[in-house]
Amino acid sequence: MTDKIAIIGFGNIANAIITPLLDNKLIQPENVYCVVNSGKSLENIKKNYKYNINVYKSNSIDSKKIWDCQVKLLSVKPQHLKDIFESDDIKNKDNLLVSILAGVSINKLTQKFPNHKCVRVVTNIPITVGKGLTGIAWGEKITSDQKQFTKKLFENTSKIYEFTEDYLDIFLALTSSGPAIIALIIEALSDGGLSGGLPKILSEELVMEMIIGTISLIRENKLTTSELKNLVTSPGGTTISALRVLERKSIRSALIESIVSASNRSKEFR
Template sequence: MLSQAKISFIGGGAMAEALLSGLLKTGLVAADQICVADINVDRLATLEKKFQITTNVNSRQVAEKSDILFLTVKPQVVETVFKTLQSAVKPETLVVSIVAGLTLERLEAAFAQNSVIRVMPNTPLAVGQGMAAIAVGSKATEEQAQDVLTIFQSAGKAVRVAEKDLDAVTGLSGSGPAYAFLMVDALADAGVRAGLPRAMSITLAAQTLLGAAKMVLETGEHPAQLRDMVTSPGGTAIAGVHALERGGVRVALIDAVMAATKRSKDLGKKHE
């Protein structure tokens, strides 16, 4: 189905661009299958030039021709988008939302004839290392769920979850790249403070986090066990870990996830 599907995006922001990049790099779909709608003509021109896709400022025209319709707009404009698209979407179109906090119940109310799926991805999709979680609406088929999983697995990893878990997913992996970028930046600053050139410090920090994450995924070992492998008695790593614990880094990261989770829940309440 995916090789023939007309795939459209309503909203051409950063997440749409990340998903486009991941999709097209893998060859799962072709550029001529994709269309993006946005009110910003300059943004559309940028995406068209970068990906050789079709674009259109008229979202209704785009929706009318879609087999899979991604809602990739900001939460604050989604109600307006609903009013624009409701009568334009074909009954057989699969509607996939990546709008933070937008519930399946609200999606199914807006698109009563359609199958809907809710997804929380993150921006590393753009480099084939994304993490996405999907929750499936009551009318969506297993084939449709698998198609959406395949789309996101083509650019990283994807899992199926209960909708009640999506706010926590948003707080952890959806918002998580921001925490990771902050850590890379801070580690790079530390490298500079210790006497290393800036560019080298950034490379050292980023590759170190990438390698550590890959070890967790590929070995299946608990992160604490992998940490213990690095922290030899009286060594440099345990001295650094001690400084991190004293600075409250662990608590700060937990607080960050909980704050982002709460914000996702608050956004959901606005659409009720």
């Protein structure tokens, strides 16, 4: 991989991306240059992070060093983008900036970082346990080496999908908002178990195991979701009784609209 990489904002997601690369020795700690906003985060990384990386506070003189790195991972919250300014004296003009900021377009990135070729990435929170999904949209004139490098950043911890930028909003809705929707469904179903007298923890465990088992069954037997539904729905039985309630409450439509709404909201951020 490249010699030096700069991390602009070393929070939860940047940590989840960079730490496995360090663990696997794909980058060396001395080649990682990161910048954070607060003295508290700076001290925390210096004291507690398991690798001795270079870390600076934003706006310090040393923090300018990050602009010498050919590759930057931009991983601040979108609302903090306004505080990041490309250095005036960037010598190399073939820099790569990989942004994971929700809803910030390639166009906006390119305007803000004119000395960089920009890549927009959407990843999701399961990346923190190595089970992420990552969507990548390439800006203009990205070389094949730069593409390869960008994929390397994410392939240890997630499955990678390449899209044109238009698809990133719906990808984000499904994969980044999805975990919250699934958490809500797990919570609600286990409340159903609670209502039937099961302890909350047991009920939640049963729901999660049931979901994992259902996915395995669909995948291993190559079933469609309709085939699986028919498999467990007998005439006049318990499952059709449950499904009738869900249809009456328009759950299907509510779920469809939740994804459309998340995608539309993402478009508004551009």
